[in-house]
Amino acid sequence: MPNHNPSFNSYEKISFNPEPPTILHLDLNSCFATVEQQANPLLRGKPIAVAAYTTPNGCVLAPSIEAKRLGVTVGMRVREARLFCPTLIVLPPDPWKYRFVNRKLLAILREYTADVKVKSIDEMVLNFTHAPTLPKGMKTIAAEIKRRIREEIGEWITVSVGIATNQFLAKTAAGIHKPDGLDVIDGTNFAPLFKSLPVEKLCGIKLNNMARLNRVGVFTAWNFYQAPLPTLTSAFQSICGYYWYLRMHGYEIDDVTFGRKSFGNSYALPKFTEDRTTLSRLMLKLVQKTGRRLREAGYGAYGVHVTCTFADYSTWHHGHRFKSSMYASEDIYKRAIGILFSSPLRKPVRILAVSCFNLEKRALSQLTLLTDEEKKRSRVAALDTINNRYGEFTVMPARLVGMQNTIIDRIAFGGVKELEELLYREPLDVADVGS
């Protein structure tokens, strides 16, 4: 529990956090689409969308601001998006471009404070509580960051910035004006904003939480703020009521860093299938990618977990913890395929996912008396060295021949630990030639 939260009797009503806001939430507007328009000036001002696949069934990942104005939203199929906008330009994702922009953005932000959290490919949170730049003023800093993004990354790239006393309200503030917004929520102005905001517009309040809150008479953010702690505890039936109480009063409850707990990959099949040969080849490729990432980060794993989402949207999943830690993709594959085919369900698979859990830091220098183990280590290390030198899947299992365009590189949704790990592996100034 953060130690700057007020101690109070649960029946006392606390007031909004009187501290000046020092948390800044930054959100790249329509990230993938904006970066594509930055790269290709001929696309600027036009409705475009970046979709997982450009086929009619492809899922829209990021519509441009122009496309959003015409009704195109994230999650739509391409064919639905074209009904809203027949002239929509649909592009496939270019992950390395977005990662590059993310790293450049991070390099700028780290000049202002050391406490920067990468929440996702397009969201970052900065804590200025102990930053030497704080005396400049939060709004001044935010305006300077916006200017530097335009000058140093690209003139088409805009960000919405929110400033508040905690991460939750800073994110809420960032959502007030899009694109290119700059808003503050603090003790002087929170009331009118809360009164105008339906509770379901708050981050983290979707259908179920909205129903819980509506049942106790909470319909707006203002009702939420005014609700006594016992009411919220009753609504959420857990400590979550207390966490929400603190969030709405501007106190920080979300400043928690979670360590790496698993490595996984998933794939949405373009053609649903229950054919075991196809599924085993897909699993093999997923495991190859997962295994590479696991070893690259210096881990082994005791557990393997497999999830199948079927054509009818039902899900089956199973995980198993094994006695010995695995690092070689062949070992992970043997376990994963055993779990997959232990499923009692025989239905066409829509999404296949595998992950390794119960991680263990690998002591690569530890000697082993087992000759076979030593040979396996050398073989795996040699294959990784070749793939590092010449590119992913330069050497691969024979069964993956012909699958170059299956399970291709994508940016994961949500928090992406690899983004931070990538920055430390490859600093931007190695070849910072500017443009």
Add this chain to the structure above:
Amino acid sequence: MPEKIHESVSVDLVSEDHNGRIYPRFIKWHNRLYRITQVGLHHWLRKGRTLIHIFSVTDGNLFFRLAFDTDTLRWTLEEIEEK
């Protein structure tokens, strides 16, 4: 939608010492000279250990995605798109 090309091209690259800018000025492709008027984005990526610089540029009518392989020191025109 961009058209995939993947052909070798000649590129005239400018390096400005006073402001640190580096950008392609001309592209020669199929015996035609294209004068670059705007650089949209310059980013880089690695294929294995090889560093590849990607310049996304336009001459006002066509968009070009150029790749410079730092191992072979060769330019490749990866994509074009017409206005």
